[in-house]
Amino acid sequence: MKAKNIFFGFLGGFALLQFFPINKTLPPTEAVQEFNMVQKPPGEVMTLLKHACYDCHSNHTRYPWYANVQPVGWWMQDHVEEGRTELNFSEFGRWSDFERREVLDHCARLIEKGKMPLPSYLPMHPEARLTPKQKALLVHWLRDPVPDTQPAKGAKFVHLPSASDTCDDNENVYCCFVGMPENLTSEMKIAGKNEPGERLFLRGRVFKADGKTPYPEVVVYAYHTDAQGIYSKNGDETGIRRWHGRLHGWCRTDAEGWFSIRTIRPASYPNSRAPAHIHHVVREPDGSAPYYINDTVFEDDKFVDDRYRETERRNGGDSGIVKVQRQQEGTWEGKRFITLKKR
Numbered sequence: 541m542k543a544k545n546i547f548f549g550f551l552g553g554f555a556l557l558q559f560f561p562i563n564k565t566l567p568p569t570e571a572v573q574e575f576n577m578v579q580k581p582p583g584e585v586m587t588l589l590k591h592a593c594y595d596c597h598s599n600h601t602r603y604p605w606y607a608n609v610q611p612v613g614w615w616m617q618d619h620v621e622e623g624r625t626e627l628n629f630s631e632f633g634r635w636s637d638f639e640r641r642e643v644l645d646h647c648a649r650l651i652e653k654g655k656m657p658l659p660s661y662l663p664m665h666p667e668a669r670l671t672p673k674q675k676a677l678l679v680h681w682l683r684d685p686v687p688d689t690q691p692a693k694g695a696k697f698v699h700l701p702s703a704s705d706t707c708d709d710n711e712n713v714y715c716c717f718v719g720m721p722e723n724l725t726s727e728m729k730i731a732g733k734n735e736p737g738e739r740l741f742l743r744g745r746v747f748k749a750d751g752k753t754p755y756p757e758v759v760v761y762a763y764h765t766d767a768q769g770i771y772s773k774n775g776d777e778t779g780i781r782r783w784h785g786r787l788h789g790w791c792r793t794d795a796e797g798w799f800s801i802r803t804i805r806p807a808s809y810p811n812s813r814a815p816a817h818i819h820h821v822v823r824e825p826d827g828s829a830p831y832y833i834n835d836t837v838f839e840d841d842k843f844v845d846d847r848y849r850e851t852e853r854r855n856g857g858d859s860g861i862v863k864v865q866r867q868q869e870g871t872w873e874g875k876r877f878i879t880l881k882k883r
């Protein structure tokens with residue numbers, strides 16, 4: 541009986557806390573004072589800082605849903621307020637040149653030592669976990685913050701999904717990576733044996749902007765329609781899967797830039813003249829924002845006609861039109877080459 545009272549007492553107390561939500565209004569910001577306007581960092585540096593520091597050290601805090609659960613929200617707001625007082629990237633322009641150099645140098649030291657971003661922040665924010673390479677890149681620039689000739693644009697950023705986020709937003713390219721397994725190989729398997737349709741085995745190779753240097757460690761996401769031309773679903777999808785359906789997968793290019801996709805041949809959308817296609821989003825290992833590249837389509841598709849060839853969005857000069865050949869056991873095979881030129 542006593543245990544029950546304690547339990548309900550606790551529950552009541554917890555419910556009461558919810559009447560004191562945190563204030564999530566973002567402080568007003570003057571664009572000219574923003575760090576990116578003042579210091580003109582390269583895109584990679586800006587992306588890493590946004591992912592790893594901006595929630596606590598700028599006026600662009602992204603509050604996750606659990607900020608609405610107290611006392612978690614209070615604890616979080618304390619961090620944000622304290623973080624902003626120590627260093628606010630949105631008010632960077634108020635400091636003198638000397639102070640800016642000092643604080644960036646201090647940031648480099650804290651990142652090197654693993655003190656920032658705060659370790660307690662990392663479990664729920666995988667995008668803030670800096671790889672040794674990203675750490676090195678960031679520290680190097682912070683110690684010698686040369687302005688970039690093509691500086692990163694605004695500090696505004698799309699909502700970055702966290703592990704618990706279902707990410708129901710087809711416009712947000714980060715959502716494509718929700719649910720991705722931690723350990724990726726260069727082999728992607730989208731469709732199993734029971735998936736109706738003709739088997740397809742696609743080999744792919746990714747090159748850097750020069751079109752010659754193989755690009756290892758690039759994450760490739762792919763999704764496509766089923767043999768009926770539908771982004772078919774299991775029925776219990778949440779988030780981005782409600783848009784992209786169940787036929788999807790990820791892989792990471794090997795040391796020579798190669799990857800492969802084992803799946804079925806997709807079909808055109810019903811009653812459409814759009815060729816059957818596979819969508820791809822790539823994520824480069826430098827921490828920059830992922831982006832769509834042109835679709836893979838098939839040379840033998842009647843909708844891949846002169847008009848399609850003309851309008852195909854060329855990406856660094858290589859095309860997504862793949863020549864496929866049927867092997868003896870019935871599997872279609874083809875090769876897709878991709879040269880990545882950041883836009």
Ligand code: HEC
Nearest residue numbers: 592593596619622623626627646647650651656657658661
């Ligand atoms: C989860 C919130 C959070 C994140 C993310 C975060 N910080 Fe902090 N930061 C704080 C808080 C809170 C303080 C003040 C208390 C402290 O020093 O531990 C602080 C303090 C600082 C200070 C001043 C510390 C001092 O010794 O004077 C610097 C500089 C700093 N952070 C840089 C960074 C950088 C750079 C990043 C990203 C790589 C980052 N922080 C990420 C919350 C955060």
